[in-house]
Amino acid sequence: MNEGKDVVVEGFNVLSVNGSGGTDGGLISLGIILGVLGLALLIVSLISEEGAVGFFGLLLLLIAFIAFANADDPVQYEVTVQPGHVIDAARWEIVEQRGQIYVITEREAAE
Known part of the structure; x- marks a missing residue:
């Protein structure tokens, strides 16, 4: 302050x-990392038909979206x-x- x-x-x-x-670079970086990881887990769950991994991937994508939405300061x-x-x-x-x-x-x- x-x-x-x-x-x-x-x-x-x-x-x-x-x-x-400006924008919070840490939140943008977190959003990118979690978004990529969540997308990768979602793809893996579609290939292996593992529901729990897909749920975790969707959860990471949601957290990534929230991080991007709150990056403006x-x-x-x-x-x-x-x-x-x-x-x-x-x-x-x-x-x-x-x-x-x-x-x-x-x-x-x-x-």
């Missing part, structure tokens, strides 16, 4: 910044809104609100 003192977002007092803003800002300013809903998405503290993340740009 980074302290938000060096981050400037107009209209907000940034309390902290969470997330890297967006930057989240914990902020308070300065007097006279509002949160621009076109630019920011409110993830959580605790009293006057908002957790926001920047929306993806529409093309």
Whole structure:
């Protein structure tokens, strides 16, 4: 968790910044390894007609899919809104609100 003192977002007092803003390489690597292993076990189960191996292969494929789905690590800002300013809903998405503290993340740009 980074302290938000060096981050400037107009209209907000940034309390902290969470997330890297990229993707988690470890989860992507885990997803690739488990996906390949799960697919291999699924193929082996089809050839040998072994149901337990096929179930384990499907389970590994499911875990690989979950790892890929959670690999995105967006930057989240914990902020308070300065007097006279509002949160621009076109630019920011409110993830959580605790009293006057908002957790926001920047929306993806529409093309």
